Amino acid sequence: MNSSFFIPFLLFISIVLTGKNTFAQFANVQGDQQVDLYGILFYQPHGLDGSPYLYNEWNTGNVILENGLEATAVRMKVNILSNDLVYYNEHFKNLFIADKATVHSFVLKKDRPDSMMFIKYQGPELGYKLKNKDFVHLVHQGKITLLAKYSADVSEANDITSRDKIYPRNNFFILYNNKLTELKLSQKSLIKTFPEHKKEIRRLATSIHFRNKSLSDMNRLIDFFEEAL
Amino acid sequence: MKQLKLYLLLALFSLPWLSKANSARHGHLLLQTDKSLYVSGENIRFKCTQVQLTSESQNVLYVDICGEGYHIASRILKPANSHWNGSISLPDTLQSGVYLMRAYVGNVEGEATVVSMPLAVVNRFGNNELNKQRQAKRDYVPLVPGFNPEQDKSKLLLITTPETSVKPGKSIDLKVENQLKQTIGGISLVVFKTPGCSEFQVGATKAYDIFMPSERVKIFPQLMISGKVSKENQAVEGSTVLLSVPDSIAGINYATTDSLGEFRFNIKQLYGETDFVVQTIDKQNNYQLTLYPGLLLPPAEIPFYLPADTEQSEFVQLAVQRASINMAYTQTMAITSSPQKHKLPFYGISNNRVLPERYVPLDDFREIALEILPTVRYTLNRDSSGIRLWDPVTKGFYYNPWILVDGVPLFNAASLNVLNSEKIKWIEIQPQVRCYGNLLIEGLLNIQTQNGDFSDVVFPENALRKKMDTFYDFRLDQHVPDKLFNDVLLWEPILNMNDQSIGILVKTTMETGSYTALVQTIDHLGNLHQHFCQFKVEP
Numbered sequence: 001m002n003s004s005f006f007i008p009f010l011l012f013i014s015i016v017l018t019g020k021n022t023f024a025q026f027a028n029v030q031g032d033q034q035v036d037l038y039g040i041l042f043y044q045p046h047g048l049d050g051s052p053y054l055y056n057e058w059n060t061g062n063v064i065l066e067n068g069l070e071a072t073a074v075r076m077k078v079n080i081l082s083n084d085l086v087y088y089n090e091h092f093k094n095l096f097i098a099d100k101a102t103v104h105s106f107v108l109k110k111d112r113p114d115s116m117m118f119i120k121y122q123g124p125e126l127g128y129k130l131k132n133k134d135f136v137h138l139v140h141q142g143k144i145t146l147l148a149k150y151s152a153d154v155s156e157a158n159d160i161t162s163r164d165k166i167y168p169r170n171n172f173f174i175l176y177n178n179k180l181t182e183l184k185l186s187q188k189s190l191i192k193t194f195p196e197h198k199k200e201i202r203r204l205a206t207s208i209h210f211r212n213k214s215l216s217d218m219n220r221l222i223d224f225f226e227e228a229l
Numbered sequence: 230m231k232q233l234k235l236y237l238l239l240a241l242f243s244l245p246w247l248s249k250a251n252s253a254r255h256g257h258l259l260l261q262t263d264k265s266l267y268v269s270g271e272n273i274r275f276k277c278t279q280v281q282l283t284s285e286s287q288n289v290l291y292v293d294i295c296g297e298g299y300h301i302a303s304r305i306l307k308p309a310n311s312h313w314n315g316s317i318s319l320p321d322t323l324q325s326g327v328y329l330m331r332a333y334v335g336n337v338e339g340e341a342t343v344v345s346m347p348l349a350v351v352n353r354f355g356n357n358e359l360n361k362q363r364q365a366k367r368d369y370v371p372l373v374p375g376f377n378p379e380q381d382k383s384k385l386l387l388i389t390t391p392e393t394s395v396k397p398g399k400s401i402d403l404k405v406e407n408q409l410k411q412t413i414g415g416i417s418l419v420v421f422k423t424p425g426c427s428e429f430q431v432g433a434t435k436a437y438d439i440f441m442p443s444e445r446v447k448i449f450p451q452l453m454i455s456g457k458v459s460k461e462n463q464a465v466e467g468s469t470v471l472l473s474v475p476d477s478i479a480g481i482n483y484a485t486t487d488s489l490g491e492f493r494f495n496i497k498q499l500y501g502e503t504d505f506v507v508q509t510i511d512k513q514n515n516y517q518l519t520l521y522p523g524l525l526l527p528p529a530e531i532p533f534y535l536p537a538d539t540e541q542s543e544f545v546q547l548a549v550q551r552a553s554i555n556m557a558y559t560q561t562m563a564i565t566s567s568p569q570k571h572k573l574p575f576y577g578i579s580n581n582r583v584l585p586e587r588y589v590p591l592d593d594f595r596e597i598a599l600e601i602l603p604t605v606r607y608t609l610n611r612d613s614s615g616i617r618l619w620d621p622v623t624k625g626f627y628y629n630p631w632i633l634v635d636g637v638p639l640f641n642a643a644s645l646n647v648l649n650s651e652k653i654k655w656i657e658i659q660p661q662v663r664c665y666g667n668l669l670i671e672g673l674l675n676i677q678t679q680n681g682d683f684s685d686v687v688f689p690e691n692a693l694r695k696k697m698d699t700f701y702d703f704r705l706d707q708h709v710p711d712k713l714f715n716d717v718l719l720w721e722p723i724l725n726m727n728d729q730s731i732g733i734l735v736k737t738t739m740e741t742g743s744y745t746a747l748v749q750t751i752d753h754l755g756n757l758h759q760h761f762c763q764f765k766v767e768p
Contacts, residue, residue, distance in 0.1 A: 036666025038577050067498075067572065091667040099577045099663075 035071040037063060039096025042086050050166030054078040054150050055108075058088065061115075063098060063106040076108065078118070080152045080168060083135050085118075100133060121147070124180040129171050136173075140219050143226040145175040146183070148215065172218070186212045190221065200228050258344040259414075259751060260332045263720040264421045265374035266545065268552035269352045270321035276314040276722040277332045277344070278414035280755045288334040288450040289700075292317060294348060295329045295527035296359075303524055304701045305452055312414030314722040315701055321556075323350055325357035325540060327372050327533035333525060339447025341525060347533050349374035351540060353549045353556075363534040372533040376423050376745055376761075383758035385409045386416065388748045394765045397739045401764060403746050406730040411753040415723035420735050420746045422716040423763070424544035446525055452699065455493040456520040457486075458509060464490025469510045470518075471638055474503055475683040479574045479636035479675055483668055499699035506637045506683065508692030518693045548716060551740070555715075575665040576631070576673045581658040585650040594645045597653070604658060605674060607642070614643035618672035620660040627660065627672030634676050635683040644687040645676070654679050718744065737766045 045052055055077065063071045063085070075088040076098075085098040085106055098106075105119040117138045125131050130149055140146035148170060155165045172183045174193055181193050187205045191198050204210075204224045210217045257280040262273055277290055290313040293303040301323065306313040313332075328350055333343040349372060351357075363369050385408040395401045407416060447455065454472060458465045470492045472482040484492040509516055539545060583601055591597045598607035598616075606617040606626070618627045632639045639645070659673040678685045688694065715738045724731065735746070747761040 034666065036575075036668075037664075038573070038575065039664040040577065041662035041664070089664055089667075092664060092669060096664050099573075101578050102573055 035065070035069045037065075037071050037074070037087060037089075037096070038099035038102040039087065039089060040099060042095040042097045044095070045081065047163050048154065048166055049163040050152075050168075052079055052081040052152065052166055053086075054080050059109045061106055061108045061110045063087070064104045065102050066104045067102075072110075074106075076106065078108065078135070078150065080150045081154070081166065083149075083151060085135065100135075105138075106135075121149075123175060124178065126173065126180055126182060129182065130173055130180070139172075139215060140222050142223070143176070143229050144222050146219060146222055147173045147175065149173070172215075174222075183218075185215060185218050187221075190218075190225075194225075197225070197228065201225060204228075257755070258332055258334065258342060259757065260330070260344045260346055261417060261419075261722075261749060262330070262346075262348075263419050263717045265376065266349045266351065266548060267319055268549050269319055269323040269325075269350055269354075270556055271552055272316045272318050273330070273348070274314075274316045274717075274720050274722075275330075275332075276312060276414070276417055278312045278751055279334075280413065280751050280757075288336075289452050290332060290334055291448060291524060292330070292332045293524050293527075294319070295331065295531075296326075297527070297531050298529055299527055300524060301328065303698050305523075305698055306701055310414070312723075319350060321353070322356075323352060324359040325352040325355075325535060326350060326360040326363060327531055327535055329528055329531050331525065333448055335448030335450055337450060339449055341446075341448040343525065347372055347531065349535055349539075351535070351545055351549055353552050357535075357540065360535050360540070363531075364537075366532075366534075369532045369534050371536040371539075373536060373539050376421075376747070382760045385752075386748055386750060386758040386760050388418070388746050388760050388762050390746070390762050390764055392764060394767055395737055396768060397737060397741055397766050400734045400736045403733045403735060403762070404730060405724060405726070405733065405748055407726055407750075408729065409750065409752050409758065413751040413753065413755075416726060416748055416750040418719060418721045418724050418733070418746065418748050420718040420744055422718075422740070423743050423745045424542070446522055448525065449493075452496040452523075453493050454496060454505060454507070454520065454523065454697065455491060456507065456518060456693075457490045458492065459490050459517050459519070460514060464488070465514075465516060466490060468516070471508055471510060473506050473637045474499070475506065475635040475637055475681060477636065477677055477681060478572045479576065479633050480572065481575045481638070481665065481668070483666070496699055500701065501699060502696050503699045504682070504694065504696050506692060506694050508638070508689055510640070512640050512690050514691075516691045518691060520693055520695055520697075523697055547740075551716060574636075574675070575668075576659045576663055576670055576675070577661075579657045579659040579673075579675075581660070583656045583658075585653045585656070588650070590650040592649050594648045597648070597650065597656075602656065602658070604660060607645070609643060609646055614641070614646075616642050616645075616674060618658065618660050618674065620672070622660075627662075630672030630674055631670050632674050632676075634686050635678055635681050636675070637683045639686060639689055641687070641689060644689075647687075648676060648678065648685060652678050652680075652685050654681070715740070719746075724748075741766050741768065 058075045058077060060073055061076050063074050065071070077086045079086050084100065085103060086095055087098055089096050100120065103120060105117065108116040108118065118135045119138050121130065121134045121136045122132055130136070134149060137148040137150065138145070139148050151169050151171070153167045153169055155167060157164050172185060174181050174183045183189050183193065187201060187210060191201050194201065204221055208217065208220050208224065210221055259278045259280050261276045267273060275292065277292070288308060290306045290308065291303065292306065294301040294317060301320065302317050304315055304317050306315050328348045329345055330348045331343055331345040333341045335341050387406040389404050390401060392401055405416070405418065458468050458470060466486055466488050468486045470484050470486060472494045474480065482494045484494055486492045507518060507520060509518070585591065585597060585601065588601050591600055595607055595609050598605045604619040604621070606619070608615050616630055616632060618630045620627060632642060632645065654677045657675040661672070663670045718737060719735045743763060743765050745761050745763050747759060749757065749759040751757055
């Protein structure tokens with residue numbers, strides 16, 4: 001038998017005989033007990049122009065419940081119309097809204113660089129823009145907390161042939177010393193919130209080449225700025 | 230080149246054996262108690278350590294005390310850093326004799342790793358009929374409980390005291406020195422009274438393998454309630470089984486039977502003795518439900534007895550007197566159940582709650598549904614009974630809503646009719662389509678009775694009810710005030726040793742006699758290290 005064929009053949013045989021042992025250690029999932037989510041049947045909104053979701057595509061994430069348990073690998077979308085978490089139940093092949101009372105927080109796009117942590121907000125309220133129990137994106141947490149609330153307005157159609165239109169709306173908030181302020185993604189808005197640190201903010205913004213309307217730049221700016229506080 | 234090929238061949242063929250050798254590791258358990266002789270009604274304080282760290286180190290620990298063919302008491306403990314500690318009470322009526330204390334953990338295959346030790350108990354009322362019967366048996370041997378001062382002392386773990394004698398009620402200074410780099414489960418310290426002359430053994434280093442292996446009894450790493458569904462002795466596969474606990478906040482657990490007809494529920498956050506109701510969703514067929522015992526079977530024989538001279542010795546008689554005085558003057562430890570964090574009903578929060586006491590008393594559930602539950606349609610006929618729920622949002626009926634009584638699902642609507650206004654505390658309606666994991670709930674009606682124990686309605690078909698032990702949380706024990714007389718001056722399962730040596734002040738009681746201070750630990754190689762020193766309490 002050709003020796004150049006013999007060794008790979010033996011390797012193949014060895015792998016077949018031992019595959020269960022050799023690969024099991026890599027494929028061995030300890031199998032966390034399934035964590036059950038509390039869901040309400042979701043009825044898809046019809047007759048709307050635009051997407052009611054933050055992202056149209058399904059993303060995988062984890063849901064942390066109020067009882068401390070964590071459901072992993074949940075296919076989910078954030079409904080910006082009703083500020084709800086919609087998830088896909090594999091067993092019923094149907095969509096359900098996670099019962100807000102049972103959810104503590106969730107992570108969208110888990111294990112990705114652009115993963116987003118959403119929490120159920122508890123704190124000072126700001127009229128209709130931010131209320132307790134709203135799901136908000138926790139952009140930055142430190143001395144200064146930067147929150148983003150993704151919502152949408154529905155504009156009624158003008159004529160019979162048109163459909164109602166969804167207009168996404170993003171609101172940003174800063175929580176500092178238990179004081180909540182609305183923030184626009186601009187230097188000016190941050191300076192308005194921290195007027196005594198105007199020079200510092202300007203300097204930092206220049207150093208990071210801050211761009212207005214950029215959430216990631218605002219995150220970086222706040223990250224550097226809070227060290228000065 | 231040829232040699233290289235040969236080595237490669239050898240390497241390839243040794244792969245399967247290598248991987249098996251690496252994966253074949255079993256840990257052992259070390260069981261320690263605070264003393265070796267107990268009086269009926271006393272608490273046994275224990276610590277169990279995993280000698281070799283394996284994946285079982287974070288398993289639930291089962292501890293039980295057995296007689297010959299029966300269980301006396303049991304505990305199920307959650308792990309804490311590869312060790313477990315807690316206490317277990319002996320019934321006051323327990324007769325004198327030798328019993329078996331066991332501690333065990335399980336693996337994913339359901340196989341138990343067990344450690345056991347004989348437990349000498351003296352009945353404080355003098356009831357020793359059982360011991361006399363055992364003494365008469367031919368193969369039974371005497372067991373003298375105690376501490377052996379001849380045993381080896383570690384050189385790396387030391388306990389010393391500058392004083393050999395101390396007055397009653399005064400404190401004695403102990404110094405513990407640890408030169409071990411790493412220990413498993415921490416260092417334990419116990420200071421206990423020893424008799425003047427006898428041979429004793431403390432702890433459970435002696436293996437005693439009497440337990441009944443059984444295919445039926447499987448012990449898993451988590452607390453499991455398991456059983457079987459069968460029909461005419463044939464296993465039923467694919468049947469959904471529900472587990473519920475009568476409670477005002479309805480929780481539910483569900484499982485599907487496998488090819489052997491077996492089901493398993495993983496219990497995570499229940500404490501104390503819990504009343505379980507297990508039933509199948511399918512009520513069309515007549516099934517037999519069996520729940521497997523949660524503990525290993527007790528041994529058929531425990532071939533030891535307490536010798537008469539030990540039983541009648543001054544040391545034992547003093548122990549009985551001490552226990553009787555302490556029981557008369559000390560409050561008992563109460564085991565309370567730990568409330569679940571953020572417990573929510575599995576059907577979510579409902580805003581539709583009706584309290585019948587606010588209305589005119591009504592005689593049965595048909596009248597209640599008619600008069601005070603406008604969204605509930607209750608039909609009660611001889612042949613068919615049912616409930617429909619009206620959803621005002623979707624403007625439709627749910628024809629198969631869930632019915633709960635005291636949080637336990639009921640599938641026969643006719644059995645609701647016995648409930649009248651006096652018996653019902655509140656009624657909650659959930660007119661939504663919901664899911665809880667893989668359970669679909671198309672509307673739900675939950676009735677909470679005044680009794681709250683699911684005893685007011687006919688017990689459902691294809692169901693079982695059983696009380697079983699769940700987790701024991703020793704941190705919830707009420708504080709026991711200092712006893713007047715105590716044979717265990719100090720029981721510290723984990724010494725707080727931030728430095729290599731610490732000093733400990735132990736207060737003695739008014740009871741004179743010889744005492745031993747014993748420290749024990751396991752090193753990272755699984756070796757037991759122990760050291761002791763002795764002193765006297767005398768006027």
